[in-house]
Amino acid sequence: MKEIQTNNAPAAVGPYSQAVVTNNMLFTSGQIPVNPLTGEIPDGIEAQANQVFTNLKNLLEAAGTSLAKAVKTTVFIQNMDDFAKVNQIYEAYFSAPYPARSCVEVSKLPKGVLIEVEAIAEA
Numbered sequence: 001m002k003e004i005q006t007n008n009a010p011a012a013v014g015p016y017s018q019a020v021v022t023n024n025m026l027f028t029s030g031q032i033p034v035n036p037l038t039g040e041i042p043d044g045i046e047a048q049a050n051q052v053f054t055n056l057k058n059l060l061e062a063a064g065t066s067l068a069k070a071v072k073t074t075v076f077i078q079n080m081d082d083f084a085k086v087n088q089i090y091e092a093y094f095s096a097p098y099p100a101r102s103c104v105e106v107s108k109l110p111k112g113v114l115i116e117v118e119a120i121a122e123a
Helices: 045-062 080-093
Strands: 002-004 019-022 025-028 070-077 100-105 115-122
Touching (some): 019 045, 025 045
Antiparallel strands (some): 002 019, 025 115
């Protein structure tokens, strides 16, 4: 197993890796909408979703892969009413054939953010 780490995505805030590669597959930890350069969290679901997908993109690229090679994503959102907005932004980062995906409403996310996303991709 190989650990992936980049300064272009939020640092781990606990005992876990940003991502790992094993058997030519990349597994990311959940990415939250923290700007890795400033530590700031943008306001609103649209801005937070864009930051999350940018962080995810940067993490995959640090591993030598890309969003185009994602095979599965899991999206955690605090309010299912934001589902359509998240889908619209998701389409700006992913293209057909889209990765398989789950989307789950949760009561609380780290740092009070509105969205968290994890991915599995070909390495």
